[in-house]
Amino acid sequence: MIDPYQEIFEKIIELSNESGYATFDYLPDESQAYPFVYVGYQQNIDRITKTRFLGKTHIQLDVYAEHNRRFEVSRILNDLLNVIQHHRKTAHFTYTVVNSESQIVGDNTTDIPLIHGILELEIQYS
Template identity: 30%
Template sequence: MKSPQQELYDHVGGYSQSLGYDTYDHLPMQSENAPYPFVQVDGVTTVPVPTKTAIGAELNLTLNVWGNQEQRLDVDTMANTLLMVGSQRFKTEHYRFKGVMGGSSVQIMQDTSVPDTILNHAIIQLKFRLI
């Protein structure tokens, strides 16, 4: 059986793909020649939340959207569309999740870490409760 973290990771990655976005579980290597824009499903952090009868959890998932210098609108649109998964309730094979919009966010910035290149980079933080 998969952990809640893995099922959430797989679900959100699949959701991104279902929207038609090129989606990776890593930053594509130069040899992969990934076209911009694309989505990278990053890490998941889990915080256990004990209750009287069970142990629940809050899970925080990070997504990155990358686009070239001319794709700021595309990056913004993709990031805000993906943010909406943070408002949903859904069931995976073994778990039920509830998005917590109050704990989710989007940040868009320019990235110049690649020489002679300006990229648009959105960081989407999504918060979920295991229910």
């Protein structure tokens, strides 16, 4: 059986890469140039009907860049939202972005100050 959640996860990574962003499903080491996109967190919720499975997934995209590149982080978040919500298909499923939230926060977990953009998507599939 094809896992719709994994397929949507992989499609988001593919769309981000095709948009020209270095995109990972793991946090890369310090040799990775900024900005980059990390797609990691995902929560899945199934809804079982008499004839098929339906579901939704919450996926978080994180964008990291140097602290003085806030405008670029904001642009990347907006671009990714537009690309993902307009694409709407994987190889086996149709999906819809039904809700999105974004925020930009400071990040001091490295030797240099960073800006951390967060895009949270709620996606339903059928």
